Amino acid sequence: MSLSRDAATQFAQVLSEALPYIRRFVGKTLVIKYGGNAMESEELKTGFARDIVLMKAVGINPVVVHGGGPQIGDLLKRLDIQSQFIEGMRVTDSATMDVVEMVLGGQVNKSIVTLINQHGGSAIGLTGKDARLIRAKKTMATRQTPGMSQPEIIDIGQVGEVTGVNTDLLDMLVKGHFIPVIAPIGVGPDGESYNINADTVAGKVAEALRAEKLMLLTNIAGLMDKQGNVLTGLSTSEVDALIADGTIYGGMLPKIRCALDAVQGGVISSHIIDGRVxxxxxxxxxxxxxxxxxISNRKH
Incomplete structure (x- = not known):
């Protein structure tokens, strides 16, 4: 079956528009944080896998970091283990950490790897513990209590922050034409496991690799102004101003700070994109x- 004339023209326009971008990004590394709705819909999962394979096929080097909070929550519920969140972070005792490792390092990671490979890619699944890929240390939560001058410091268990990334391992895989798929589990100095926010891991991996782009898939259309319009082409100073005037607030702040930190740490641009599309x-x-x-350090 051949394309109609209109369909053929539209198809050619799409390819023509894509060509300059393909040329621009050949040989570049892009770090993509994958999660949310994009990980739950079968259509979106298949589309994501095909997109990653296509990127690799045209000479771009994707590195995928994935989340899995809902899947962790589901298994904890089935095992009758209570979930508690403090300042948006899951309190992670040893029993919860076992579930986090099982779900992220096993179930979720391997399903993404399998899907990419089924569509012609060569994906390799990793956790931050493999070859000490994501080095980490324990972090604490802070909470400001009304009437207290100092914030309360709270121990939230095996929750960590990134202290280093083994770029040698990732460079070796990328040069070997593999697609790394990373579960956000860190390893401490004594081999202890740490549960780390996937956005944070993606940002730190992008910084360490001096990536061209950090892409954070979300469940919203993007960063919006007070009238509900999506903002784009922002400089880091403009983002700082939007935080200061209250346009960026609440649950969007950590994601924006992650994107901002990556750009300030050497990544060319960060993107907060609608994973539902x-x-x-x-x-x-x-x-x-x-x-x-x-978001970037320069105007586009």
Whole structure:
């Protein structure tokens, strides 16, 4: 069956628009944080896997970091282990950490690897414990209690922050034409496991690799102004101003700070994109319009 004339013209326009971007990003590393709705819908999961394989096929080097909070919550519930969150972070005792490792390092990681490989890629699944890929240390939560001058410091168990990334391992895999898929579990100096926010891990991996782009898939259209319009093409100073005037607040702040830190740490641009849109990753990379918010140190 041949394409109609209109369909053929539209197809050619899409390819023509993508070509300059493909040329620009050949040989570059892109770190993509994958989670949320994009990980739950079968259509979106398949589209994501095909997008990653296509990127590798045209000479771009994708590195995937994934979340899995809902899957962890589901298994904890089935095992009758209570979940508690403090300042947005899951309190992680040893029993919870066992579940986190089982779900992220096993179930979720391997399902993503399998899907990418089924669509022609060569994905390799890793946790931060493999070859000490993600070195970490324990972090504490702080909470400001009304009436107290100093914030309360709270022990939230095996929750960590990134102290280093084994870029030698990732460089070896990328040069070997593999697609690394990383579960956000860190390893401490004595071999202890740490549960780390996936956005944070993706940002630190992007910084360590001096990536061209950090892409954070979310469940919203992007960063919005007070009128509900999606903002894009933002400089780091403009983002700072939006935080200061209250446009960016609440649950969006950690994601924006992650994107901002990555750019300030040497990543060329960060993108907060709508993972509910089919092929959102390709649209953001290869089209003039994009599907989210772009933050960089320079104007585009």
């Amino acid at each position: 089919p092929h959102a990753v390709l649209l953001e990379i290869f089209s003039d319009v994009g599907v989210g918010t772009l």
